[in-house]
Amino acid sequence: MSHSSISAQPGSLASPSAQHVETADVIVVGAGPSGSATAAYLAMAGLDVLLLEKAAFPREKVCGDGLTPRAVRELITLGIPTPAEDGWIKNYGLRIVGGKVRLELPWPDLASFPPYGLVRTRKDFDEILARHAVKHGARLLESTNVTGPILDERTGAIIGVRARSMDEDGKDAGGPVLEFRAPLVVAADGNSSRLSMSMHRPKRDDRPMGVAVRTYYTSPRHDDDYLESWLELWARDKAGKKVLLPGYGWIFGVGDGTSNVGLGILNTSAAFGKTDYREVLKSWVDTLPPEWTFSDETMTGPIRGAALPMGFNRQPHYDLGLLLVGDAGGMVNPFNGEGIAYAMESGRLAAEVIAQAFARQSDAGREKVLQSYPRVMKDALGGYYTLGRGFAKMIGNPEVMRLAVKYGLPRTTMMKLLLKIMANLSEPHGGDASDRLINALSKMAPDA
């Protein structure tokens, strides 16, 4: 389809100060994994896509950098090669440590998912995905900070966005207001999604929320071929009593001489919001074997943190011309805090719906297809996320968490099932008894 760059005319929807107006079929705001995947698929479908990103690549993103087989499946579908010689570090399963138990669980052997995961820092990862979208025809504008929606005065629907150029330091470059117009805008602007907020879509309080912090250390463990998670994270409550937190610490080898070490905690415990997570990270790391060299001296950057929006905590996922993908739509898995796979998956599903919508001749026909996107997302993940919400609530009780670590962890068969549930790795059709159990539970649970 076509695109054009036009000057603001008196009487047009452009604001008087806007000097540059561009149009497209679809505007995607944010070039994280959700935005870049959406843009790449849309471009492949022949649509003219503008991908607007406030930062300039390469840019850092606070993350564990861990990719499960579910995320790798998305990379394969998107056509991103991941050879070891290009710095992609493969992992073959999850090592779980708790109490005296240390359990290595290989990723399940399934037809629907590859049998390996990957680790890649987000500094590289996000740029690779954004360039991939460009390779397929998306128009990426970096250093472009979207400041708000342009609305159709009559319907209240979004018909474009306003933006400002950023300078090299990430500050407003002081240039003219930029305007971009399209009949559909995709919010891929992450957890805080200012664009969704400006379209009156706040976060839902009845969904779990996580918080995670991480840093990097130089370590001999940098080339570990298992992801490792530690289930025992302790903090002190108001009375000074030690409590087990609902979450886990991770150690992911980045393969470049460093390990990504961090922790994620759910908001379902009484300790949430009252705990210094950086301190919890430090005190946990202090208990780890000294030969792993996780110490202040080997830390290569500050401890940084961010929120994990879970279980569809922002909805509806489509209305009034604005469609939500990834963290903007609260799509992090409440079982394990994984968000990249779901960001990419929602981008793929959104692009399928959008491509079908644009093939319709009338506005009404197009709208009808776009209105199906929330249902598509619920069908894909709704039941599973409802289960995840129950799980998050349950382990928010420190006693449940303690009993789970004490009695669950030593049981390998149960842990194998739990790995499949928590990483959302089951065969959708056929499979073994555990796949059928997971699918039945997800189907029985009401949509999130």
Ligand SMILES: Cc1cc2nc3c(=O)[nH]c(=O)nc-3n(C[C@H](O)[C@H](O)[C@H](O)COP(=O)(O)OP(=O)(O)OC[C@H]3O[C@@H](n4cnc5c(N)ncnc54)[C@H](O)[C@@H]3O)c2cc1C
């Ligand atoms: C500490 C931590 C560890 C994590 N570890 C893992 C992990 O190991 N594995 C995993 O799968 N997930 C992990 N997650 C979750 C994962 O990081 C997110 O789910 C994922 O980044 C979501 O992708 P996204 O594209 O939706 O949003 P983001 O990655 O947040 O991308 C949003 C993009 O939008 C841009 N943007 C924002 N506002 C604007 C604006 N106004 N104008 C233009 N651009 C804008 C941002 O600059 C950014 O590039 C972790 C999260 C945290 C906080």
